[in-house]
Amino acid sequence: IAGITQAPTSQILAAGRRMTLRCTQDMRHNAMYWYRQDLGLGLRLIHYSNTAGTTGKGEVPDGYSVSRANTDDFPLTLASAVPSQTSVYFCASSDSRYNSPLHFGNGTRLTVT
Amino acid sequence: QKEVEQNSGPLSVPEGAIASLNCTYSDRGSQSFFWYRQYSGKSPELIMSIYSNGDKEDGRFTAQLNKASQYVSLLIRDSQPSDSATYLCAVRDSNYQLIWGAGTKLIIKP
Numbered sequence: 001i002a003g004i005t006q007a008p009t010s011q012i013l014a015a016g017r018r019m020t021l022r023c024t025q026d027m028r029h030n031a032m033y034w035y036r037q038d039l040g041l042g043l044r045l046i047h048y049s050n051t052a053g054t055t056g057k058g059e060v061p062d063g064y065s066v067s068r069a070n071t072d073d074f075p076l077t078l079a080s081a082v083p084s085q086t087s088v089y090f091c092a093s094s095d096s097r098y099n100s101p102l103h104f105g106n107g108t109r110l111t112v113t
Numbered sequence: 114q115k116e117v118e119q120n121s122g123p124l125s126v127p128e129g130a131i132a133s134l135n136c137t138y139s140d141r142g143s144q145s146f147f148w149y150r151q152y153s154g155k156s157p158e159l160i161m162s163i164y165s166n167g168d169k170e171d172g173r174f175t176a177q178l179n180k181a182s183q184y185v186s187l188l189i190r191d192s193q194p195s196d197s198a199t200y201l202c203a204v205r206d207s208n209y210q211l212i213w214g215a216g217t218k219l220i221i222k223p
Contacts, residue, residue: 042215043157043201090156098209099145099164104156 003027004105006091012111013081021076021108023091029103030096032074033058034066036087037107043090049074050096081112115140117204119214128223132189134200136214139183142207146178146185149201151216157201161187192221 007022025032034046035058045058049068063085065077074093078085088109092102116139126132134148145164149157161176163169163185169176175188185204189196202214 040215043213045211098205099162101147101159101162102157102203102211103159107156 004091004093004103006089006105006108008108009106010109010111012113013078015082015112016080019078019081019110021078021089021091021110023074023076023105024072025074025091025093025103025105026072027093027095027103028071029093030071031094031100032068033092033094033102034064034074034076035090035092036060036085037090038087046076046089081110083112086110086112115206115210115212117202117212117214119200119202119217121215122218123220124217125220125222126192128192128194128221130192132192132196132219132221134187134189134202134217134219135184136186136202136204137184138202138204138206138212140204140206140212141180141183143180143204144207145205146176147203147205148174148176148185148187149203151199151201153198160200189219194221194223197221 004025030051033048035043047066049055052071090107091105094100094102118137148161151157163176163178173190177186199216201216
């Protein structure tokens with residue numbers, strides 16, 4: 001079934017540790033996104049990529065990095081996790097047409113202790 | 114700053130009634146509008162997209178767009194308990210950025 005796969009589903013991480021959240025899509029979408037969602041704050045864009053080889057910063061990029069080596073994969077790395085990065089992380093993709101909606105993965109629930 | 118505003122709710126509607134969810138946006142150049150449903154603990158799921166003024170119907174759902182007044186709404190007819198969720202409005206602005214509302218929590222009471 002075509003879609004977006006995120007891994008892991010959930011993770012408890014000690015502060016200061018490095019963590020990579022994985023995201024893979026098989027829809028051949030050009031654009032990919034990482035959001036975090038916190039209670040009362042809605043969806044906030046962390047980083048995005050309009051096409052393979054390019055990335056951009058969203059609303060809350062500090063403490064996170066991304067790479068886009070190919071069309072399908074868009075990993076999000078926390079170099080040194082802090083408790084404020086406790087959140088639910090969603091990866092999403094869309095094709096490059098202006099009117100295209102986003103399709104979301106199932107999310108990763110991350111707790112930093 | 115470009116904004117998308119939604120009433121946070123909760124909006125409580127009796128089963129079988131019409132639920133009306135509203136969203137306003139600030140960027141007059143916006144062209145694409147989306148409604149997503151998000152169940153608790155799940156990811157957002159696309160329900161409707163609308164691009165032209167007027168109504169767009171899909172089953173029990175109708176999206177309404179009024180660009181002059183800068184609002185978009187979602188009507189759910191014959192509301193069911195399974196419609197209880199948070200509904201997110203998203204707008205692609207004139208810079209191609211997708212701006213999200215904070216969502217309206219809808220509760221359908223049996």
